[in-house]
Amino acid sequence: xxxxxxxxxxxxxxxxxxGKFGRVYLARERSSGFICALKVLYKAELQHGSGVxxxxxxxxxxxxxxxxxxxxxxxGHFHDSKRIFLILEFAGRGELYKHLRKENRFPEWKAAQYxxxxxxxxxxxxxxxxxxxxxxxxxxxxxxxxxxKISDFGWSVHAPNHRRTTLCGxxxxxxxxxxxxxxxxxDNSYDEKVDLxxxxxxxYEFLVGxxxxxxxxxxxxxxxxxxDMTIPSFVSPEARDLIKKLLVLDPAKRLPLDAVQQHPxxxxxxxxxxxxxxxxxxxxxx
Ligand SMILES: CC[C@@H](NC(=O)c1cc2[nH]nc(NC(=O)c3ccc(N4CCN(C)CC4)cc3)c2s1)c1ccccc1
Numbered sequence: 001x002x003x004x005x006x007x008x009x010x011x012x013x014x015x016x017x018x019g020k021f022g023r024v025y026l027a028r029e030r031s032s033g034f035i036c037a038l039k040v041l042y043k044a045e046l047q048h049g050s051g052v053x054x055x056x057x058x059x060x061x062x063x064x065x066x067x068x069x070x071x072x073x074x075x076g077h078f079h080d081s082k083r084i085f086l087i088l089e090f091a092g093r094g095e096l097y098k099h100l101r102k103e104n105r106f107p108e109w110k111a112a113q114y115x116x117x118x119x120x121x122x123x124x125x126x127x128x129x130x131x132x133x134x135x136x137x138x139x140x141x142x143x144x145x146x147x148x149k150i151s152d153f154g155w156s157v158h159a160p161n162h163r164r165t166t167l168c169g170x171x172x173x174x175x176x177x178x179x180x181x182x183x184x185x186x187d188n189s190y191d192e193k194v195d196l197x198x199x200x201x202x203x204y205e206f207l208v209g210x211x212x213x214x215x216x217x218x219x220x221x222x223x224x225x226x227x228d229m230t231i232p233s234f235v236s237p238e239a240r241d242l243i244k245k246l247l248v249l250d251p252a253k254r255l256p257l258d259a260v261q262q263h264p265x266x267x268x269x270x271x272x273x274x275x276x277x278x279x280x281x282x283x284x285x286x
Contacts, residue, residue: 005078005087010038017095019152020169021045021052026090036075039086043079056084059153062130070121072141072151091151092144097137105209108236112269115203115242117148119260122199126192126257129158135198136173137205171220172211173198176249180225193251199260200246207235212247225249238265 013026022041029036046052063074073089093099100106106114118135125132132150139152171179175197177190204212212229213220223229227249231240242265245255260266 003076005076005085007078007080007085010036012038021056024088027087035090037088037090039088041084041086043082043084046084060086063153066125066128066130068121068124070117070148070150071124072149088151089149091141091149093142093146095138096140096142096148099142100137100206100209106206108207108239108265109269111203111206111239112266114148114206115199116261116266116270118150118199118202119257119266121148121150122192122195123257123261126195129192131158131190131192132195132198133178134173135195135202136170137202170211171217171224172214173201174224175251176225176227177251179221190251193254196246196251196254196257196260197248200243200254203239203246204229204231204243207239207243208232212243236265238263238268241265 009029009031010027011030013028016024016026016037018024019039022039022045024037024039027036027038028034041056046056060074060077063072064077067073072091075087075089077084077086079085118140122132122135132153134152135150139150141149141151143149175190175194178194201211201213208231212231213223215223227247229247231243235243242255242260242263245263246260248254255263
């Protein structure tokens with residue numbers, strides 16, 4: 001039986017970050033000393049009746065029932081007259097996009113390990129018919145052992161789905177069937193395969209340091225709709241092969257997640273062998 005939480009149960013620490021609607025703070029549950037992250041959303045800011053309130057409800061409903069090492073846990077939630085509080089797992093190394101900006105781009109062995117973790121998390125989500133729909137570095141956190149944690153399920157839905165809330169923010173990660181709804185012939189419904197496209201965009205951005213279709217709004221739209229991207233020559237042939245098998249216009253032709261996990265580029269860098277572990281040590285274990 002989930003326990004009833006209230007603000008008095010927590011000591012609030014430093015602000016950790018902020019999103020579009022609200023902030024997140026380091027927090028400690030007084031009786032147990034358990035460290036967590038407390039996300040505070042102001043009801044006033046979640047314009048009543050707009051899509052956002054429903055998104056928060058869906059975020060709670062979906063994320064509370066997920067258990068996977070690469071998905072940020074939600075332990076509970078509560079609210080007072082003005083605010084909604086989400087009790088989240090604390091990810092000790094912060095936001096992935098800041099690491100990516102600082103390092104400019106990741107070495108292939110690190111990118112491959114990250115993509116393997118994302119594929120594992122997405123397989124878990126898709127088995128539960130949950131589509132994340134917003135896979136991008138800004139929504140991924142890094143745990144204390146360097147493992148990735150998908151966060152911010154505000155945009156996730158149960159598959160198949162017909163989008164109703166207007167998208168805003170970067171188009172970079174959206175698949176053709178979401179930027180050009182009528183392109184897939186039938187109504188603008190789509191399924192889990194949108195996350196396969198985003199996984200391809202993520203692979204590209206980890207290795208190149210920028211998104212494949214980054215351009216002006218109009219051009220990004222057009223380039224996504226045509227899967228028009230160039231992969232720089234410094235990207236290995238194996239990584240190039242995986243990117244090209246995910247960034248495919250026809251959702252049905254995108255590489256399925258189990259095949260992603262068996263892809264030569266992933267196997268080459270992720271087989272937990274002597275070599276892989278040694279290399280991690282030489283790389284300063286980051
Ligand atoms: C992804 C945005 C989303 N964030 C969460 O839900 C978030 C949930 C959650 N759990 N743990 C976090 N950890 C951190 O934010 C963090 C940041 C910096 C850290 N430092 C480590 C040491 N280093 C030297 C400096 C940095 C460590 C942890 C965050 S963010 C959000 C959405 C809406 C409103 C607020 C927040």
